[in-house]
Amino acid sequence: MKNFIKTHLSLAVALIALLSCESTQTTDPSETIAEQSYLPLIETFETNDLKWIQENTEHHFLEVDNGVYLIQAKDSTRQTSTAPYINDYLSELNEKFSVKINFNMLHRDVDFWSRAGLMITCASKEYKAFISNERKVIVTEHDYNDEGEFIIFEDVIEEDVMNQEIELELQIDGYKGEVLINEFGLGDFELQSKSVDGIRIFTSALTSIEVYEFSVTNL
Numbered sequence: 001m002k003n004f005i006k007t008h009l010s011l012a013v014a015l016i017a018l019l020s021c022e023s024t025q026t027t028d029p030s031e032t033i034a035e036q037s038y039l040p041l042i043e044t045f046e047t048n049d050l051k052w053i054q055e056n057t058e059h060h061f062l063e064v065d066n067g068v069y070l071i072q073a074k075d076s077t078r079q080t081s082t083a084p085y086i087n088d089y090l091s092e093l094n095e096k097f098s099v100k101i102n103f104n105m106l107h108r109d110v111d112f113w114s115r116a117g118l119m120i121t122c123a124s125k126e127y128k129a130f131i132s133n134e135r136k137v138i139v140t141e142h143d144y145n146d147e148g149e150f151i152i153f154e155d156v157i158e159e160d161v162m163n164q165e166i167e168l169e170l171q172i173d174g175y176k177g178e179v180l181i182n183e184f185g186l187g188d189f190e191l192q193s194k195s196v197d198g199i200r201i202f203t204s205a206l207t208s209i210e211v212y213e214f215s216v217t218n219l
Contacts, residue, residue, distance in 0.1 A: 038089035040217040045069045050084035069211040071116075073203045081119055081202035090197065094218040099199055100169040102213040105133065105162055107206075114207045117168050119200040122193035128202065129153075129170050129179060131161050137168075137179060139189045153189040157181055165212065171219065172196075 043050060048064040055062055060080040061072040073080040105116055115138075117130030126142040128149075139153035159166065159182070169180040174194050179186045199216065203209055 037092065039092045041089045041215060043084075043214040045211065045213075050086045052084050053082045067212065069201075069214075070208070071201065071203055071211065072208040073205050076205055079202055079204050081200045083198065083200040087198075089216055090199070092218070093196055093216070095194055096171075096173040096219045098169060098171045098215075098217045098219055100167060100213070100215045100217075101201060101211060102165055102167045103201075103209045103211045104165050105131070106208040106210060114204055116203040116207055116209045117201075118170060119198075119202045120170070120172070120196060121198035121200070122191065123195040123197065125191070125193045127177075127191060129168065130202070130204075131157075131166065131168060131181075133162060135159065135161055137181060137186055139177070139179060141192070153179060153187060155179070155186045157186075173219075 044067060045052075045064050046067050048054070052064055052069060053062050054064060057074075059073070059075045059078060061070070061074065062080070062082055063070050071080060071082060099118060099120070101118055103116065105114065107114075114133040115130040117128065120127045120129075124144050126144065127139060128142075129137075129139045131137055135157050137153075137155045137157055138151055140149050141152050142149040167180075167182050169183070171178045171180065172191070172194075175191050177189045177191055179189070201211060201214065
């Protein structure tokens with residue numbers, strides 16, 4: 001009887017050891033599921049999976065609809081800015097990256113200098129790159145500890161920017177940036193911070209734009 005129990009016990013131990021060995025052999029690090037990557041990000045607004053702001057208030061109207069993100073600033077004094085609620089892609093940004101927007105400036109009030117483009121926030125600094133209804137391409141810098149906003153780049157383009165699609169791109173490389181319009185480089189500018197913590201689309205007061213594509217890519 002003792003031999004019988006001892007034999008079965010030995011078999012059970014051997015079986016457990018065999019199963020443990022097989023389990024260990026099938027665990028291959030190369031077969032683990034890769035973490036989700038958010039870049040490159042190419043947003044065409046066919047859906048609103050990234051949860052862009054959509055609302056209709058006395059100050060603005062924002063809506064994602066069938067491949068178009070409509071942004072309308074109703075207020076006569078305040079700008080409107082927007083960004084996706086899901087912004088995990090920011091954690092994957094390299095020091096060298098590109099952010100691009102394809103949009104159409106639809107309307108301007110004749111009493112206001114209309115402008116629209118991109119806003120990059122970096123810790124205590126805010127940078128805006130935009131196109132105005134006067135066909136100017138401008139980059140400004142604002143320090144949150146100071147009320148001033150300073151122009152750090154300015155150029156004039158030949159294209160009529162009203163009621164037609166235009167592409168504005170910023171290529172950032174650490175403390176340096178380049179402005180491109182329709183894939184043509186206009187010039188460089190300097191940044192005082194490279195700690196990017198936000199990227200937004202913005203319009204000035206009483207300005208409406210249709211956005212067709214927004215993209216962020218590491219270079």
